[in-house]
Amino acid sequence: DIQMTQSPSTLSASIGDRVTITCRASQNISNWLAWYQQNPGKAPKLLIYRASSLQNGVPSRFSGSGSGTEFTLIITNLQPDDFASYYCQEYNSYSHTFGQGTKLEI
Amino acid sequence: QVHLVESGGRWVKPGGSLRLSCAASGFIFRDHYMSWIRQAPGKGLEWLLYISHRGLSIYSADAVKGRFTISRDNAKNSLYLQMNSLRAEDTAVYYCARFSIDQHFPVLTGYFDNWGQGTLVTVSS
Numbered sequence: 001d002i003q004m005t006q007s008p009s010t011l012s013a014s015i016g017d018r019v020t021i022t023c024r025a026s027q028n029i030s031n032w033l034a035w036y037q038q039n040p041g042k043a044p045k046l047l048i049y050r051a052s053s054l055q056n057g058v059p060s061r062f063s064g065s066g067s068g069t070e071f072t073l074i075i076t077n078l079q080p081d082d083f084a085s086y087y088c089q090e091y092n093s094y095s096h097t098f099g100q101g102t103k104l105e106i
Numbered sequence: 107q108v109h110l111v112e113s114g115g116r117w118v119k120p121g122g123s124l125r126l127s128c129a130a131s132g133f134i135f136r137d138h139y140m141s142w143i144r145q146a147p148g149k150g151l152e153w154l155l156y157i158s159h160r161g162l163s164i165y166s167a168d169a170v171k172g173r174f175t176i177s178r179d180n181a182k183n184s185l186y187l188q189m190n191s192l193r194a195e196d197t198a199v200y201y202c203a204r205f206s207i208d209q210h211f212p213v214l215t216g217y218f219d220n221w222g223q224g225t226l227v228t229v230s231s
Binding site for chain 1: 150153206209213216219220223
């Protein structure tokens with residue numbers, strides 16, 4: 001099975017900051033990667049698919065990049081609602097494995 | 107607007123069974139693959155199964171293969187998860203999600219573009 005490793009596990013930032021979250025795959029997954037945001041007690045929300053395609057309705061402050069085994073999610077001009085957990089998910093294989101998550105704290 | 111509402115979660119003893127439901131609205135349900143995903147308390151997300159739009163193709167994660175079954179009733183715009191032989195480690199919030207196919211060859215895979223609010227299943231004696 002493909003393993004997905006996110007770093008850091010926890011990230012502290014302030015309103016208006018720019019942050020980067022990294023997701024590494026244990027093998028080449030091309031660009032078959034999605035990113036989700038999950039606020040406490042809420043369902044996950046799709047942000048990015050195919051590594052860099054922004055889901056409809058998601059602010060352009062969110063961007064994704066990468067291919068192969070290393071991917072990044074960048075959030076600029078952090079807003080209060082952005083302080084949440086973020087998960088990457090590969091879909092190169094049937095396993096549809098998620099990363100362990102990154103908690104973005106204010 | 108896509109709306110998914112799960113129900114059926116409750117406390118159940120180890121070895122027991124439970125059936126979860128997901129009511130869909132706001133989109134043409136019969137045109138979309140659907141999936142179940144869970145999240146144990148304080149943990150990350152785990153994909154479990156997906157089902158094709160007509161219910162003819164089903165794929166399951168190894169962790170639930172043989173114990174969990176996914177089904178759908180397109181006439182009722184509903185998705186189901188039948189869970190048997192439940193274990194303590196199955197304790198989690200269970201989400202239904204609309205599954206968007208992005209890769210078609212060599213395997214059919216994708217991402218989850220809309221999620222329900224989840225229903226909590228607790229397995230404990």
